[in-house]
Amino acid sequence: MSELESIKRQAAELTKLGLKSDAAVIQRLCPAIAAALRAGFSHQAIHGTLGAAGFVTTWTNYRIALGRASKALATTTTPKVSALGVGHAAEPAFEAGMGETNSVPQKSGEMRTLSGTSSATRVMDALRQAREVANSKDYGRIGRDLYRQQQRDQRRKDRP
Incomplete structure (x- = not known):
């Protein structure tokens, strides 16, 4: 099964649950989104797949929720110190394509930097x-x- 099909299926299931927050849905989809990014799919394709699954969210909400979820995931995967020494952190689910900032091509051909946190915050x-x-x-x-x-x-x- 394609990563986008997996995202579509999971998003449809989460939409049926009727979660009130877009961020909650996106946070639960983070591992699938990370897998799709590693497979080479763009954020725009993933956002479109979410819409096709019935989960309608704006691009800005998707981007901000994804940034916050990736930060939360990064803090939970920090190395732990044990009595025997330093343990290894879990492999980060978000690679360079989905970190704090991403570049998205604009219609005019220029690149715009996306931030994980809105400027209003x-x-x-x-x-x-x-x-x-x-x-x-x-x-x-x-x-x-x-x-x-x-x-x-x-x-x-x-x-x-």
């Missing part, structure tokens, strides 16, 4: 971090201390 993380920094500082106290220091400097008799 990175922006939200940066905003959260900036808010934490701003909340951790008492700018009122800093301003009062600066003002008092300036007042003291003006009252000093031996000013430079």
Whole structure:
């Protein structure tokens, strides 16, 4: 059986289960998707096969869910240390064709880099971090201390 046929069959079964999340379906299909990539099929062909199986998802959702699933798989396949020494990690299911970034040809012939995490997620993380920094500082106290220091400097008799 072809890898794409396997993906189509598994996607149809998962669609019948009625899972609420596209990411949950794609995460369960990760081993089959990795096998299809190793066999030489493109992400576009795999995405099309998912649609033909009745699992309709946007290209962006497919790409982001696949990136997150590959990260989750990568963290679960880290080497384990045993009493006898370092063990070997399981073979990563995602090879160079399906890592953090992939290149997808555009209609105009240019290449666009795909990221595993959306830029909105990175922006939200940066905003959260900036808010934490701003909340951790008492700018009122800093301003009062600066003002008092300036007042003291003006009252000093031996000013430079």
